[in-house]
Amino acid sequence: MEAPRRLRAVVDREECFGFANCVATLPSVFVLDDEGFSHARDVDADPALLEEAVEGCPRNAISLERRSADAVSPERRSGAAPSSRP
Numbered sequence: 001m002e003a004p005r006r007l008r009a010v011v012d013r014e015e016c017f018g019f020a021n022c023v024a025t026l027p028s029v030f031v032l033d034d035e036g037f038s039h040a041r042d043v044d045a046d047p048a049l050l051e052e053a054v055e056g057c058p059r060n061a062i063s064l065e066r067r068s069a070d071a072v073s074p075e076r077r078s079g080a081a082p083s084s085r086p
């Protein structure tokens with residue numbers, strides 16, 4: 001039997017301009033880093049609000065990916081957010 005999947009937001013930091021619409025929509029997921037660019041935390045969130053954040057980004061910088069519910073990223077383990085663009 002296949003494991004249940006959950007949605008996770010991913011921000012293309014090359015496209016992000018830091019308008020923070022996503023932060024206003026879903027502050028439990030999106031945070032602005034030290035440089036003012038959005039970062040999506042790997043936490044569970046309301047799928048409808050994730051979709052709203054995608055639609056509300058003027059730069060189309062947010063995408064959603066499906067992950068198995070038991071997948072835990074290294075970032076989620078540490079709770080760390082990147083401090084600069086890649």
Ligand code: SF4
Binds near residue numbers: 015
């Ligand atoms: S709404 Fe889009 S451009 Fe604005 S901070 Fe979020 S990801 Fe970046």
